[in-house]
Amino acid sequence: MSRIVTVGAAQLGPIAQTETRHQVVTRLLSLMQRAKRHGCDLVVFPELALTTFFPRWYFEKQEEIDSFFERSMPGRETQPLFDLARALGMGFYLGYAELVVEGGRTRRFNTSILVNKSGEIISKYRKIHLPGHAEHEPWRRFQHLEKRYFEVGNLSWPVVRAPLNEGSAGLYGMAICNDRRWPETYRVMGLQGVEMVLLGYNTPVHNPPAPEHDALSNFHNELVMQSGAYQNGTWVVGVAKAGCEEGVDQIGNSIIVAPSGEIVAACSTLGDEVAIARCDLDLCNSYKNTTFNFARHREPEHYRMIVERKGAVLPK
Numbered sequence: 001m002s003r004i005v006t007v008g009a010a011q012l013g014p015i016a017q018t019e020t021r022h023q024v025v026t027r028l029l030s031l032m033q034r035a036k037r038h039g040c041d042l043v044v045f046p047e048l049a050l051t052t053f054f055p056r057w058y059f060e061k062q063e064e065i066d067s068f069f070e071r072s073m074p075g076r077e078t079q080p081l082f083d084l085a086r087a088l089g090m091g092f093y094l095g096y097a098e099l100v101v102e103g104g105r106t107r108r109f110n111t112s113i114l115v116n117k118s119g120e121i122i123s124k125y126r127k128i129h130l131p132g133h134a135e136h137e138p139w140r141r142f143q144h145l146e147k148r149y150f151e152v153g154n155l156s157w158p159v160v161r162a163p164l165n166e167g168s169a170g171l172y173g174m175a176i177c178n179d180r181r182w183p184e185t186y187r188v189m190g191l192q193g194v195e196m197v198l199l200g201y202n203t204p205v206h207n208p209p210a211p212e213h214d215a216l217s218n219f220h221n222e223l224v225m226q227s228g229a230y231q232n233g234t235w236v237v238g239v240a241k242a243g244c245e246e247g248v249d250q251i252g253n254s255i256i257v258a259p260s261g262e263i264v265a266a267c268s269t270l271g272d273e274v275a276i277a278r279c280d281l282d283l284c285n286s287y288k289n290t291t292f293n294f295a296r297h298r299e300p301e302h303y304r305m306i307v308e309r310k311g312a313v314l315p316k
């Protein structure tokens with residue numbers, strides 16, 4: 001038995017600040033068509049895939065900030081994505097900035113959704129590990145104001161059972177960008193049995209607080225996704241918004257990682273490109289049932305003992 005899902009890592013090149021939603025959606029539609037010609041069941045787009053990466057600027061006017069946000073999904077401009085998904089019989093993962101009125105107040109999240117082959121949203125995730133800073137820091141060459149423009153997500157890391165291929169269902173999880181650097185992200189989904197983690201990112205090559213990391217940005221990108229995949233026996237599909245966007249170089253290096261931790265497909269440019277892999281979800285079992293059989297080999301009591309032991313010196 002095998003459960004094959006053909007996945008396209010639909011990397012985007014830079015999006016200019018002046019690009020309209022219509023222009024961006026047209027690019028996404030063209031990547032969906034391309035992926036379908038290669039037999040994809042599912043395409044994965046990057047984080048904040050509908051606009052330029054706006055947290056790189058300090059904006060004072062709320063209406064300027066809100067122009068980057070979606071008030072409904074699908075909305076008028078994004079509806080064609082859902083229509084094409086239904087017409088092609090292909091699912092998609094999409095990152096976008098979400099503005100919602102919840103609990104009587106306006107809230108803003110860095111969000112992603114998973115849409116099935118019938119064009120229906122079947123899962124939503126709101127980014128939890130928001131990087132960067134909340135105040136304007138003029139010493140930086142560019143800002144990273146996610147902590148100013150977004151709230152921390154309130155949906156944990158959902159894992160949804162969905163039939164995105166022709167055969168039986170798989171277990172799909174979602175994460176966004178900086179989440180991929182944190183082992184907890186994968187483990188929370190691993191504990192729910194996840195078989196494929198979908199994630200998009202915008203990663204500048206230059207890290208202003210730690211420029212000594214710049215030369216390692218692709219290495220770290222691969223390191224975290226490969227280890228997250230292996231340690232949880234899951235596929236990981238990581239997709240970039242790449243290239244020089246409004247003067248800021250962003251890494252590409254979109255990859256599809258097998259539960260073995262091996263990279264099985266990768267983008268080779270910094271532009272709009274689809275990297276494709278036929279992913280057998282049953283490959284996860286080989287890891288989930290042996291080395292990473294959580295029921296047999298995890299020792300949660302011991303992890304707790306170490307943290308709770310009286311007198312233990314814990315880092316602040």
Ligand code: CDV
Pocket residue numbers: 047131132144176177178179181201202203204
């Ligand atoms: N958009 C991001 O979350 N970017 C972070 C950068 C700031 C380090 C990342 O982890 O790629």
